[in-house]
Amino acid sequence: MQRNRKSGLWLLTFLLATELFAQEGAHTPAAGSSERKAIMDAMRLDFYPGDREAAHTNPKGVVFKVLFLKVHGDWACTHVDPVDATGKELAESRWGVLRRRSGQWSDVKYFDALRPFASEEAAQEALEMTPSTIAKVRAAFPEAPNDIFP
Numbered sequence: 630m631q632r633n634r635k636s637g638l639w640l641l642t643f644l645l646a647t648e649l650f651a652q653e654g655a656h657t658p659a660a661g662s663s664e665r666k667a668i669m670d671a672m673r674l675d676f677y678p679g680d681r682e683a684a685h686t687n688p689k690g691v692v693f694k695v696l697f698l699k700v701h702g703d704w705a706c707t708h709v710d711p712v713d714a715t716g717k718e719l720a721e722s723r724w725g726v727l728r729r730r731s732g733q734w735s736d737v738k739y740f741d742a743l744r745p746f747a748s749e750e751a752a753q754e755a756l757e758m759t760p761s762t763i764a765k766v767r768a769a770f771p772e773a774p775n776d777i778f779p
Contacts, residue, residue: 654701654776655699655700655701655774655776655777656699656700656701657698657699657700658698658700660695664700665695665698667733667734668698668700668705668707668727668734669693669695669709670684670685670734671684671725671727671733671734671735671736672693672707672709672723672725672727672736673685673687673691673693674736675711675720675723675736676689676691676711676719676720677689690713690714691711691712691713691719692711692712692713692714693709693710693711693712694709694710694712694716695707695708695709696708696709696710696722697758697779699776699777699778699779700777701774701776701777702774703728703729703730704726704727704728704729704772704773704774704777705725705726705727705728705729705734705777706724706725706726706727706758706773706777706778706779707724707725707727708722708723708724708725708758708779709722709723709725710722711723723756724739724756724757724758725739726739726766726770726773726777728770728773737770739766739769739770740755740756742766742769742770743755743762743765743766743769758778758779763778763779766778
C-alpha cells in the first residue's frame with residue numbers, strides 16, 4: 630500500500646510538472662477556445678478598424694480559416710484566410726504577430742515595423758513569414774518568443 634501511494638504521488642507530480650512545462654512553450658489554442666477567439670477578434674479588426682466590439686460581434690460574418698497559430702505567453706503568430714460562412718474568400722490570406730497587454734490581444738503590425746522596404750519585391754516578401762522576414766520581425770520585436778514563428 631505504501632509503495633502504491635508513493636507511485637501514485639510520483640505519477641501525479643510527474644503529470645503536473647509535464648503540464649506546467651508544456652504550458653511554458655508555444656501551443657496552438659483549440660478551436661472554439663476563448664484564447665483563440667480573442668486572437669481572431671484582434672485579427673478581425675482589419676475588417677472593423679478601431680471597433681473592438683464589432684470585431685467581436687462580427688456583423689459582417691468574417692470567419693478565419695486558420696492555417697497557422699502558435700501562442701507563447703503574451704505573444705502569438707498566426708496565418709489566416711478570411712472567408713465568409715460559406716467559405717468564400719473575402720480577402721487575401723494574412724499573417725499577424727500579436728501581443729497581449731492588460732489581457733487584450735493586439736496586432737503589432739509587423740509589416741509596418743519593417744518599413745521602409747528597398748523595393749516592391751522586398752515589400753511583397755515581407756507579407757510572408759519567410760526566414761528572412763522572421764529574422765527581421767525578431768529584430769523589430771526581440772521580446773517575441775522564437776517558438777511562435779513557423
